[in-house]
Amino acid sequence: MSIAWPTEDPDAPRQRSHKPWKWPAVAGGAVIVVIAAVAIWTPSRPEAGSPAAVITSVSPTTTATTTTTTTTPPPPPPPPEVFQGKGDDVVELKRGATPGIVAFECPKCTGNVVVESDGRESLLVNTIGAYTGKHLINLADGSMTTSISVKAKGSWKLSVTGLDAIEVVTGKPASGRGDSVIMFADTFTSATVKNQGKGNFVVTYADLSTKRLGLAVNEIGSYQGTVKLPGPSVVQIESSGTWTITAK
Known part of the structure; x- marks a missing residue:
C-alpha cells in the first residue's frame, strides 16, 4: 500500500493533467485469473459403402507433448527503512522507484518542520511545531526517491515502508x-x-x-x-x- 499528483477531474478545485501511475504491490491485492477453453471434436459416422481409408502404417506412433507454464511471483517489497535523528539531516533510501509510505514523527519539535524528498512528490511536510503523519512516495509514474531531507528542531524518527503496510x-x-x-x-x-x-x-x-x-x-x-x-x-x-x- 503515488500521491506532485497529476491532474484531476474537470470538476475538481484545481486543474492538473492525469498521468499514469505505478501499480502498487499491496499484500493480497494481486489476483490471477486463468481461463481454460476445451474444444471437443466428434468425427461423423462413415456411411455404408464409402471407401475405407488407405492404411499406410500398421503400427502408428503417437507422441505426447507436455507444456509446462511457470508463473514467476512478484518480488517482495523492500524491507522497512528506519532512521532516527535530531535537527537537520539527509537520509539515503535504497528502495529506488518502489512505491512506499513515509511516516515522520517529531512529537517535541519546535519551530519550522520541513521534510522533502528528491522524487516527484517533493515537499512532504511543511509545518510548525510537533508533527506526526504519513505520506506516499513514488506513486506517480516516473517518480524515484533516493533521499529525504529533514529540517527540524528536535529529535525525530522517519520510516519508509511498502504499500503492504x-x-x-x-x-x-x-x-x-x-x-x-x-x-x-x-x-x-x-x-x-x-x-x-x-x-x-x-x-x-x-x-x-x-x-x-x-x-x-x-x-x-x-x-x-x-x-x-x-x-x-x-x-x-x-x-x-x-x-x-x-x-x-
Whole structure:
C-alpha cells in the first residue's frame, strides 16, 4: 500500500493533467485469473459403402507433448527503512522507484518542520511545531526517491515502508487525524468527506481500477461535501485536524 499528483477531474478545485501511475504491490491485492477453453471434436459416422481409408502404417506412433507454464511471483517489497535523528539531516533510501509510505514523527519539535524528498512528490511536510503523519512516495509514474531531507528542531524518527503496510478500510467509514494514507477496498464512485481543521485540507487518490491519479478535495479550513472519489483506491489525506471519509 503515488500521491506532485497529476491532474484531476474537470470538476475538481484545481486543474492538473492525469498521468499514469505505478501499480502498487499491496499484500493480497494481486489476483490471477486463468481461463481454460476445451474444444471437443466428434468425427461423423462413415456411411455404408464409402471407401475405407488407405492404411499406410500398421503400427502408428503417437507422441505426447507436455507444456509446462511457470508463473514467476512478484518480488517482495523492500524491507522497512528506519532512521532516527535530531535537527537537520539527509537520509539515503535504497528502495529506488518502489512505491512506499513515509511516516515522520517529531512529537517535541519546535519551530519550522520541513521534510522533502528528491522524487516527484517533493515537499512532504511543511509545518510548525510537533508533527506526526504519513505520506506516499513514488506513486506517480516516473517518480524515484533516493533521499529525504529533514529540517527540524528536535529529535525525530522517519520510516519508509511498502504499500503492504497500508491501512485497509472496507465496509465502514475511514477516519483519522492529520496526514494519513489509507486504501479503500470496496467499489464505489463517490464519497462524503468531512474535515475539522484550520489549515490546508487536501484529499488525493490513486484509482486502482483505472491506474490514474486524481484530486478530490483542495480547501482551507473545515469542509464537508460529497465528491468524486472512486474505490477501490489508495488515498492520501493532508489535514491539520480530524477527518472522515464515507463511501457512497
